[in-house]
Amino acid sequence: MTKMLAPAPVGLDAVPGNAGLPYVGYALDYMRDPLKTYERRYRQHGPVSWFRFAGDPWVVLIGPDACGAALQNRDRALANGPGWRTLIGPFFDRGLMLLDGDEHSSHRRIMAQAFTRDRLSRYTEALHPAIDAALDGWSPRDGFRAYPAMKELTLGLATAIFMGGAEETSPREMDAVNAAFVGCVQAATAIVRYPLPGTRWRRGVRGRRHLEDFFRRYLPARRAGDGDDLFSVLCHVESEEGERFSDDDVVDHMIFLMMAAHDTSTITLSTALRYLGQFPTWQDLCRDESEALGTETPSFDDLERLTTVDLVIKECQRLVTPVPGVVRRAVADTEILGRYVPAGTLVNVGLHYTHHMTEYWPDPERFDPGRFAAERREDRVHKYAWTPFGGGAHRCLGMHFSGTEIKTVLHHMLLRYRWHVPAGYETPLNFTSLPYPQDGQPIDLHPR
Numbered sequence: 296m297t298k299m300l301a302p303a304p305v306g307l308d309a310v311p312g313n314a315g316l317p318y319v320g321y322a323l324d325y326m327r328d329p330l331k332t333y334e335r336r337y338r339q340h341g342p343v344s345w346f347r348f349a350g351d352p353w354v355v356l357i358g359p360d361a362c363g364a365a366l367q368n369r370d371r372a373l374a375n376g377p378g379w380r381t382l383i384g385p386f387f388d389r390g391l392m393l394l395d396g397d398e399h400s401s402h403r404r405i406m407a408q409a410f411t412r413d414r415l416s417r418y419t420e421a422l423h424p425a426i427d428a429a430l431d432g433w434s435p436r437d438g439f440r441a442y443p444a445m446k447e448l449t450l451g452l453a454t455a456i457f458m459g460g461a462e463e464t465s466p467r468e469m470d471a472v473n474a475a476f477v478g479c480v481q482a483a484t485a486i487v488r489y490p491l492p493g494t495r496w497r498r499g500v501r502g503r504r505h506l507e508d509f510f511r512r513y514l515p516a517r518r519a520g521d522g523d524d525l526f527s528v529l530c531h532v533e534s535e536e537g538e539r540f541s542d543d544d545v546v547d548h549m550i551f552l553m554m555a556a557h558d559t560s561t562i563t564l565s566t567a568l569r570y571l572g573q574f575p576t577w578q579d580l581c582r583d584e585s586e587a588l589g590t591e592t593p594s595f596d597d598l599e600r601l602t603t604v605d606l607v608i609k610e611c612q613r614l615v616t617p618v619p620g621v622v623r624r625a626v627a628d629t630e631i632l633g634r635y636v637p638a639g640t641l642v643n644v645g646l647h648y649t650h651h652m653t654e655y656w657p658d659p660e661r662f663d664p665g666r667f668a669a670e671r672r673e674d675r676v677h678k679y680a681w682t683p684f685g686g687g688a689h690r691c692l693g694m695h696f697s698g699t700e701i702k703t704v705l706h707h708m709l710l711r712y713r714w715h716v717p718a719g720y721e722t723p724l725n726f727t728s729l730p731y732p733q734d735g736q737p738i739d740l741h742p743r
């Protein structure tokens with residue numbers, strides 16, 4: 296039976312939906328098969344509906360109209376911090392994505408200065424040696440597990456680019472930092488959300504403290520120096536209005552940025568390795584372009600000439616959207632597509648399902664990078680049809696950095712290796728938090 300979330304005031308409709316199982320609601324259905332769960336929901340209730348998810352009622356937004364309305368957030372009734380905190384706990388508090396209103400705008404203006412074209416060029420230079428060093432340590436073979444290898448690689452890159460030239464720090468200290476960071480990430484999706492001994496949550500609390508101490512210890516040296524790593528850059532950047540980050544801000548942003556940059560790029564890379572392995576024609580096209588660049592260490596400008604790999608990356612982010620949904624909480628009564636959303640409601644903006652809707656994407660389950668090519672541009676069907684980086688005021692600030700990082704890694708891989716994945720293979724994705732391949736994404740990897 297369809298129940299309503301809350302009675303609507305005159306002029307608005309209530310949000311339709313149903314709770315599902317006691318307490319868990321639709322959480323298990325979603326984790327088992329998010330696309331099927333949202334498909335049923337959309338057919339039954341339309342683009343705005345509600346369900347229970349692990350105890351709380353959530354409004355679920357499906358399709359570009361509903362997602363676009365929430366991302367634009369015209370009346371500022373939907374807040375990020377109170378939304379995301381429910382899902383990822385306190386471990387990334389005061390990161391840019393969790394700030395709201397004027398404070399968010401001010402911090403975003405400052406942080407944008409750390410991602411200018413000039414900065415991106417310098418980060419790109421630092422990527423090459425770090426990627427080479429990581430690939431030198433690989434042992435290519437049949438059944439090579441691409442996902443864990445990429446996870447280690449991107450964490451190494453984050454350490455190099457974000458804290459590069461951390462000459463004072465020892466490898467052991469960096470291992471401890473990485474472990475603390477992984478502790479925070481794992482705690483964010485823990486089921487037991489209280490610091491009992493032996494729990495992920497407790498490791499997360501300790502991890503956060505460790506990271507704060509670490510960044511705070513090295514902060515004075517970064518303030519005094521003029522390094523090109525992101526940590527140094529955040530200490531010095533200034534918005535056009537003359538705003539700057541305090542020491543606490545730098546620490547909070549660094550911890551969040553490590554998280555934002557890590558799993559998302561890993562997922563895209565691992566998805567790209569799968570599909571390029573299954574579609575050798577696309578792999579060859581990408582490799583031809585990489586070879587045509589005539590350099591193993593392309594600059595930021597050179598990378599812009601790798602246009603085929605751009606199409607592949609976009610298609611991979613459509614098929615496996617690294618952040619499948621973004622979270623908001625209504626902090627004032629509002630409406631979405633004429634449906635009444637009362638203050639306090641949690642909102643899930645369903646980006647991943649929207650990328651698979653037959654209404655907007657011809658043959659949506661097919662790997663077809665050409666759909667993004669200039670002569671087709673299927674993503675132009677709606678401004679919010681393709682939104683792996685979100686939209687509106689909180690649109691991903693690392694979008695261009697991530698593009699550079701992913702392209703540079705793929706460029707190095709295309710020049711060094713060939714790989715193959717059987718045509719009929721399907722990735723068993725786990726959606727407990729961000730999607731990851733439960734089998735580690737095996738590929739048959741061989742040196743060229």
Ligand code: HEM
Nearest residue numbers: 391392555556559560617618621684685689691692693697
């Ligand atoms: C494939 C890679 C990535 C994807 C798919 C991705 C996706 C997203 C999404 C969907 C949001 C919006 C969240 C919201 O609306 O609540 C976001 C925000 C953000 N991302 Fe990314 N991201 C990626 C890589 C990165 C990287 C590499 C960095 C940093 C170097 C980064 C930094 C940020 C920041 C700072 C925000 C917050 C922006 C704001 O709230 O104003 N992201 N990202």
